[in-house]
Amino acid sequence: MSNPQRPAVFPTLLGGIGPRAERRRRSLPASILRLPTVGVDIGGTKVVAGVVDGEGRVLERLRTDTPDKSKSPRVVEDVIVDLVLQLADRHDVHAVGVGAAGWVDADRSRVLFAPHLNWRNEPLRDALSARLRFPVVVENDANAAAWAEWRFGAGRGEEHMVMLTLGTGIGGAQVRDGYVDRGRYGLAGEFGHMQVVPGGHRCPCGNRGCWEQYSSGNALVRDARELVAEESPVVQPLLALAGGTAAGLTGPLITEAARGGDPVATELLYEVGTWLGVGIANLAAALDPGRFVIGGGVSESGELLLEPARNAFKRTLTGRGFRPEAEIVHAALGNDAGLVGAADLARQVARRFRTIKRHRVERAVGTAS
Numbered sequence: 597m598s599n600p601q602r603p604a605v606f607p608t609l610l611g612g613i614g615p616r617a618e619r620r621r622r623s624l625p626a627s628i629l630r631l632p633t634v635g636v637d638i639g640g641t642k643v644v645a646g647v648v649d650g651e652g653r654v655l656e657r658l659r660t661d662t663p664d665k666s667k668s669p670r671v672v673e674d675v676i677v678d679l680v681l682q683l684a685d686r687h688d689v690h691a692v693g694v695g696a697a698g699w700v701d702a703d704r705s706r707v708l709f710a711p712h713l714n715w716r717n718e719p720l721r722d723a724l725s726a727r728l729r730f731p732v733v734v735e736n737d738a739n740a741a742a743w744a745e746w747r748f749g750a751g752r753g754e755e756h757m758v759m760l761t762l763g764t765g766i767g768g769a770q771v772r773d774g775y776v777d778r779g780r781y782g783l784a785g786e787f788g789h790m791q792v793v794p795g796g797h798r799c800p801c802g803n804r805g806c807w808e809q810y811s812s813g814n815a816l817v818r819d820a821r822e823l824v825a826e827e828s829p830v831v832q833p834l835l836a837l838a839g840g841t842a843a844g845l846t847g848p849l850i851t852e853a854a855r856g857g858d859p860v861a862t863e864l865l866y867e868v869g870t871w872l873g874v875g876i877a878n879l880a881a882a883l884d885p886g887r888f889v890i891g892g893g894v895s896e897s898g899e900l901l902l903e904p905a906r907n908a909f910k911r912t913l914t915g916r917g918f919r920p921e922a923e924i925v926h927a928a929l930g931n932d933a934g935l936v937g938a939a940d941l942a943r944q945v946a947r948r949f950r951t952i953k954r955h956r957v958e959r960a961v962g963t964a965s
């Protein structure tokens with residue numbers, strides 16, 4: 597569906613990407629920067645949508661299951677449209693930001709590839725804005741989370757921050773001088789696939805020895821299951837917590853067990869934290885940010901992860917002792933970061949939504965199809 601007005605709207609308000617666009621965004625009237633917008637976070641298992649105000653507060657959130665990978669892109673769009681229209685019924689919404697696990701192109705219009713969904717070079721932004729009649733921004737989920745932490749969380753006040761999200765793998769992104777640095781093709785920040793161990797563990801990306809094979813929830817699980825396979829007595833208390841089966845050993849369970857004082861879980865987190873610090877030292881050598889913000893499920897172990905990370909960082913940092921050192925801090929926004937960041941990025945394309953009833957008409961059309 598085409599809308600002849602839309603091409604004129606996007607260049608004016610979005611103004612492209614990068615520092616110049618960001619300066620333009622900052623020069624937008626304060627009234628626009630306060631407008632509520634919707635953020636949608638599309639994860640591997642859940643889709644969460646929420647209305648976010650100009651202070652980064654989530655006013656209402658809705659969630660549903662992520663459609664199965666076998667479903668068509670249209671089905672995923674239906675889920676997003678339905679959640680957004682439900683929220684728009686109750687809130688004065690002006691734009692929609694979608695954060696998705698996957699590669700988003702440099703224009704932030706197409707999802708080039710998504711591991712959990714049937715999106716291959718999918719023109720998601722235009723498909724959604726045509727159906728919703730709202731301006732839509734599509735962003736990689738790690739970029740959205742970093743943006744949220746920089747605007748409202750642990751990255752505030754730092755002109756160059758790197759965020760690392762430790763879940764099943766490592767999500768990465770950097771914000772510098774007030775914009776998300778996406779790289780030439782929109783694919784920057786895949787730090788988890790830097791090779792740290794030549795010939796090391798196989799990674800789903802096709803290579804071996806990627807950083808995220810050593811510093812992630814998957815690394816915790818693999819190491820714990822190895823101990824079980826070796827029938828090691830030290831892992832028995834942890835195995836009991838997992839219901840007695842190796843399949844029950846998950847990243848969240850091991851993180852929780854470490855917080856509860858389980859010695860093997862603590863040791864596994866120590867190793868993951870040490871690898872985290874080594875990788876951060878490499879990133880500091882390449883990027884030299886002022887602060888690393890660590891989020892994701894594994895980071896809920898707090899200092900059990902960050903203390904060994906800081907120690908390994910200090911031992912590994914190039915030029916240590918002769919240079920300023922970046923801080924390594926815990927993320928502040930938790931699971932909301934992707935949602936809040938996507939909504940805030942959408943605010944830069946927000947505009948008065950004049951024909952209030954249009955979305956109700958669209959909803960009727962959407963239901964009929």
Ligand SMILES: [Zn+2]
Binds near residue numbers: 799
């Ligand atoms: Zn890899």
